[in-house]
Amino acid sequence: MAEDGPLKMADVARLAKVSMSTVSRALADNPLIPEDRRREIQRIAAEAGYVINQSARSLRMRKTQTIGVVFPLGHDVGQLISDPFFIEMFGRLADEITTRGYQVLLCRVTDTSDGWLNRIIQSHRQDGLVIVGQSDQHEALNHAAASYHPLVVWGGHLSGQVYCSVGTDNIGGARRAVDHLLALGRKRIAFLGMLELPEISLRYEGYMRALRAAGIEHDPALVIPAHFSFETAYEAARELIESGTPFDAIFATSDIIALAAIQALAAAGIDVPGQVSVVGFDDIAIAAQSTPPLTSVQQDLAKGARTIVDLLFKRMAGEDAPSATLLPKLVVRKSCGG
Amino acid sequence: MAEDGPLKMADVARLAKVSMSTVSRALADNPLIPEDRRREIQRIAAEAGYVINQSARSLRMRKTQTIGVVFPLGHDVGQLISDPFFIEMFGRLADEITTRGYQVLLCRVTDTSDGWLNRIIQSHRQDGLVIVGQSDQHEALNHAAASYHPLVVWGGHLSGQVYCSVGTDNIGGARRAVDHLLALGRKRIAFLGMLELPEISLRYEGYMRALRAAGIEHDPALVIPAHFSFETAYEAARELIESGTPFDAIFATSDIIALAAIQALAAAGIDVPGQVSVVGFDDIAIAAQSTPPLTSVQQDLAKGARTIVDLLFKRMAGEDAPSATLLPKLVVRKSCGG
DNA sequence: TACGCTAACGCAATCGATTGCAAAAGCAAG
DNA sequence: CTTGCTTTTGCAATCGATTGCGTTAGCGTA
Numbered sequence: 001m002a003e004d005g006p007l008k009m010a011d012v013a014r015l016a017k018v019s020m021s022t023v024s025r026a027l028a029d030n031p032l033i034p035e036d037r038r039r040e041i042q043r044i045a046a047e048a049g050y051v052i053n054q055s056a057r058s059l060r061m062r063k064t065q066t067i068g069v070v071f072p073l074g075h076d077v078g079q080l081i082s083d084p085f086f087i088e089m090f091g092r093l094a095d096e097i098t099t100r101g102y103q104v105l106l107c108r109v110t111d112t113s114d115g116w117l118n119r120i121i122q123s124h125r126q127d128g129l130v131i132v133g134q135s136d137q138h139e140a141l142n143h144a145a146a147s148y149h150p151l152v153v154w155g156g157h158l159s160g161q162v163y164c165s166v167g168t169d170n171i172g173g174a175r176r177a178v179d180h181l182l183a184l185g186r187k188r189i190a191f192l193g194m195l196e197l198p199e200i201s202l203r204y205e206g207y208m209r210a211l212r213a214a215g216i217e218h219d220p221a222l223v224i225p226a227h228f229s230f231e232t233a234y235e236a237a238r239e240l241i242e243s244g245t246p247f248d249a250i251f252a253t254s255d256i257i258a259l260a261a262i263q264a265l266a267a268a269g270i271d272v273p274g275q276v277s278v279v280g281f282d283d284i285a286i287a288a289q290s291t292p293p294l295t296s297v298q299q300d301l302a303k304g305a306r307t308i309v310d311l312l313f314k315r316m317a318g319e320d321a322p323s324a325t326l327l328p329k330l331v332v333r334k335s336c337g338g
Numbered sequence: 339m340a341e342d343g344p345l346k347m348a349d350v351a352r353l354a355k356v357s358m359s360t361v362s363r364a365l366a367d368n369p370l371i372p373e374d375r376r377r378e379i380q381r382i383a384a385e386a387g388y389v390i391n392q393s394a395r396s397l398r399m400r401k402t403q404t405i406g407v408v409f410p411l412g413h414d415v416g417q418l419i420s421d422p423f424f425i426e427m428f429g430r431l432a433d434e435i436t437t438r439g440y441q442v443l444l445c446r447v448t449d450t451s452d453g454w455l456n457r458i459i460q461s462h463r464q465d466g467l468v469i470v471g472q473s474d475q476h477e478a479l480n481h482a483a484a485s486y487h488p489l490v491v492w493g494g495h496l497s498g499q500v501y502c503s504v505g506t507d508n509i510g511g512a513r514r515a516v517d518h519l520l521a522l523g524r525k526r527i528a529f530l531g532m533l534e535l536p537e538i539s540l541r542y543e544g545y546m547r548a549l550r551a552a553g554i555e556h557d558p559a560l561v562i563p564a565h566f567s568f569e570t571a572y573e574a575a576r577e578l579i580e581s582g583t584p585f586d587a588i589f590a591t592s593d594i595i596a597l598a599a600i601q602a603l604a605a606a607g608i609d610v611p612g613q614v615s616v617v618g619f620d621d622i623a624i625a626a627q628s629t630p631p632l633t634s635v636q637q638d639l640a641k642g643a644r645t646i647v648d649l650l651f652k653r654m655a656g657e658d659a660p661s662a663t664l665l666p667k668l669v670v671r672k673s674c675g676g
Numbered sequence: 677t678a679c680g681c682t683a684a685c686g687c688a689a690t691c692g693a694t695t696g697c698a699a700a701a702g703c704a705a706g
Numbered sequence: 707c708t709t710g711c712t713t714t715t716g717c718a719a720t721c722g723a724t725t726g727c728g729t730t731a732g733c734g735t736a
Contacts, residue, residue: 006460008692019716024694032714049453051460055402056692058393059721066443084623087425098446103463105404105443108436115387122344122389124722125441285422289627346722357686362724370684394722397691462692677736684731694720701714706707 007050016044027052058124067097067312068126070107072135083228083256084284089132089154092305100313102127112137117144128316130154130308134165134198150316152308156199157323164315165323166308170199173297173328174206177279178251180295180330182214184337186249186277190240192226192233192261193253200253203281207251221245226257233257237264248276249336255280255287255296262290262335273337283331293333300326345388354382365390396462405435405650406464408445410473421566421594422622427470427492430643438651440465450475455482466654468492468646472503472536488654490646494537495661502653503661504646508537511635511666512544515617516589518633518668520552522675524587524615528578530564530571530599531591538591541619545589559583564595571595575602586614587674593618593625593634600628600673611675621669631671638664 013020018041026033026041033041058064071086094104105126109116117140121129128150134141138158145151145163153165181189191207193200204223211218222245226236233252237260240247252258258280262272272278272292280287283298304326311321351358356379364371364379371379396402409424432442443464447454455478459467466488472479476496483489483501491503519527529545531538542561549556560583564574571590575598578585590596596618600610610616610630618625621636642664649659 006462009694010692020693021695021716022714025715028694034714037714046453049456049460051457053397053692054461054463055393055396055400056721057694059391059397059723060692060694062393062721064393087429091425094444094446098444103443103445105441106432106436107441108432115384118387119389122387123392124344125392286624286627289624289629291627291629347724348722358723359686359725360684363685366724372684375684391722394691395724397693398722398724400691679734679736681734682732684729686729687727689726690724692721696719697717699714699716702712704709704711706709 007048008053009050012041012045012048012050015048016041062124063127064103064125065101066103066105066126067309068105068107068120068129069093069097070109070120070129070131072109072112072131072133072137084286085254085256085282086132088284089301089305092301093130093132093309096305096309100309112140117141121148128152128312130312134158136196138198149318150312152312152315152321154304154308156202157325158198161323164311164321166304166311166326167199168297168299168304168326168328170202170328171206171209173281173299173330174203174251174253175210176206176328176330177281177295177297178207178210179213180332181249181251181277181279181336182210182216184249184277187216188219188222188247189249189251190222190224190245190247191251191253192224192236192240192257194225194227195223203253219245222247226252228254228256230256230260233260234264237261238268241265241268241270250276250278252278252280255282255284255294258294258296258335259286259290262292262294273335277336279336287331288333290335292335295333295336296331298329298331300329345386346391347388350379350383350386350388353386354379400462401465402441402463403439404441404443404464405647406443406445406458406467407431407435408447408458408467408469410447410450410469410471410475422624423592423594423620424470426622427639427643430639431468431470431647434643434647438647450478455479459486466490466650468650472496474534476536487656488650490650490653490659492642492646494540495663496536499661502649502659504642504649504664505537506635506637506642506664506666508540508666509544509547511619511637511668512541512589512591513548514544514666514668515619515633515635516545516548517551518670519587519589519615519617519674520548520554522587522615525554526557526560526585527587527589528560528562528583528585529589529591530562530574530578530595532563532565533561541591557583560585564590566592566594568594568598571598572602575599576606579603579606579608588614588616590616590618593620593622593632596632596634596673597624597628600630600632611673615674617674625669626671628673630673633671633674634669636667636669638667 009020009023013023026038097104131153134155141163153163155165155167156170157165195201224236224240226233250261252261258278262278265272280294280296283296287294287296307324314321347358347361351361364376435442445458469491472493479501491501493503493505494508495503533539562574562578564571588599590599596616600616603610608614618632618634621634625632625634645662652659
């Protein structure tokens with residue numbers, strides 16, 4: 001039975017010989033319509049292949065049954081697919097959101113010029129927003145959160161932050177990783193990561209605290225800027241090696257960076273973990289599979305995603321929801337010896 | 339400057355002292371409005387932080403600037419995140435779609451009961467649809483494609499198919515993989531995969547052709563049903579091993595299945611590739627990193643995604659676009675010896 | 677000054693649903 | 707047959723944009 005014409009609610013009303021109001025209420029299971037009539041109308045609508053037009057519904061109801069997921073890091077094409085961490089986070093979020101009956105809209109940030117967040121918010125394309133990673137947009141987030149409530153950010157908890165965030169205890173996680181390296185007798189530990197990103201700077205804080213607690217002097221030459229992509233991270237590691245600065249361990253602020261470093265070390269004929277220990281961050285799936293298997297600070301993304309979405313729905317319901325911090329766990333594998 | 343109140347186009351009209359029509363046209367860069375006035379109105383709108391309400395716009399224009407991406411395989415929660423192949427495909431598609439100025443809506447198929455596809459289509463939430471994987475929905479796709487044109491499917495090309503599809507030459511890919519195993523002297527090659535899925539049944543066809551061409555008798559006991567998840571695939575491999583059926587190679591219809599098989603073989607003390615050669619399909623990122631590195635049939639997902647989206651946009655523009663087939667490539671690594 | 681023509685602009689209908697409010701229908705009691 | 711109440715139902719306004727069509731403004735020419 002082809003019923004091609006995109007039929008409207010008025011058509012169903014005609015079929016059922018009632019008014020549109022009644023059809024609308026029947027489809028919404030409104031008890032104002034007696035149960036048997038409701039069922040009857042629903043049957044007629046289903047049989048005709050009628051589906052409510054969401055554009056119209058959204059306009060009238062002022063809600064879209066959609067959650068927007070934003071990756072501010074995604075300046076360049078390919079970012080999304082290049083980082084397993086973001087990918088996994090997205091998958092978890094999508095699961096949590098869809099099980100609650102909402103759709104997931106992936107938001108692309110074409111440019112982070114003034115008001116990019118406002119532009120997304122005011123487009124009214126979604127009922128709530130999850131921002132994955134603060135990037136360098138702390139101010140923008142703070143400003144937006146002042147007037148827009150259904151917003152939750154994955155990232156570090158910063159001072160003077162008004163928006164709701166969920167994230168790993170970055171300081172503690174880094175501290176644990178570096179403590180472990182120190183316990184193995186390592187003394188010259190390189191730090192690979194972009195200090196400009198809030199989460200990374202928190203991990204740097206943990207790194208410094210561990211060194212200080214161990215009474216080890218900090219050598220700025222061991223702090224190397226490294227982006228999240230494999231290629232740039234590889235370059236960064238290579239430069240560290242070629243600089244001649246002596247080091248016996250690397251604390252990489254992401255697993256991708258760690259894997260790139262391991263590869264660069266291997267290329268230079270340096271044995272891991274024999275000569276240099278390496279620790280990563282995130283514990284992505286590949287970490288356990290690499291050679292040698294990577295020691296890493298595990299973030300519980302399943303729990304993180306669940307928390308984010310829980311808080312978001314609370315905020316959408318008008319309740320206030322506080323930020324949350326997850327406890328990281330150091331997963332020890334062969335890459336750091338011991 | 340807080341400009342909280344969600345202002346509407348009428349407000350901007352008031353600010354600019356013109357009618358809404360003029361504002362609408364100015365924001366749309368309609369040449370009916372003189373250039374300088376256009377710029378002026380755009381400036382005023384931007385300064386006021388005004389953003390067009392997309393729900394209203396979508397209703398009136400009957401388009402949403404959004405592409406829906408559907409994974410019919412995703413019956414259960416967790417499916418999306420469990421399969422690296424789908425994840426990578428999604429990332430590539432998202433990149434292609436967003437660079438064309440469209441948003442990406444991830445569609446969850448809550449139930450594949452009658453009319454699930456029609457429900458998505460008629461919701462008018464998107465201007466076009468990408469379906470990743472045919473699952474067992476060949477009929478539903480054929481039916482929908484009869485009246486809905488902006489639809490492209492990733493999957494195998496089946497006989498009697500009216501919808502537009504893009505996919506790897508599954509028969510050829512499988513043929514190449516099995517030919518390689520045969521060239522290595524392997525004679526009892528197990529096949530792991532779900533024959534119910536169209537793409538897999540095509541790979542089975544390639545497997546059979548290779549055997550036939552080599553004059554090898556086919557043993558049905560070597561064909562093992564295996565789902566795409568690691569756990570179930572591991573179980574399947576374990577059962578094959580314990581069944582006592584002799585075999586010297588495995589052609590796995592996905593890399594996840596291959597990796598699970600390798601692990602099951604290792605657990606049983608069987609050496610790969612010494613005693614058993616293993617070949618996978620997809621060549622996902624982990625394939626190169628596993629121990630031993632996995633030989634696999636590579637699908638060019640970047641090109642696949644680009645093709646899908648190209649065809650989809652052609653169809654959205656009303657043009658007709660034919661199905662396309664991509665040529666797979668066998669990437670030889672250590673898992674099959676040689 | 678009057679006329680003709682084009683360039684700018686605004687009125688009001690429209691997209692397809694939801695919902696407040698009032699009217700109609702149904703029913704029981706007086 | 708009224709009256710008074712509850713249950714059903716439908717009218718018409720509304721959400722916030724876009725756009726066909728008619729009107730006004732502006733300018734050059736006779």
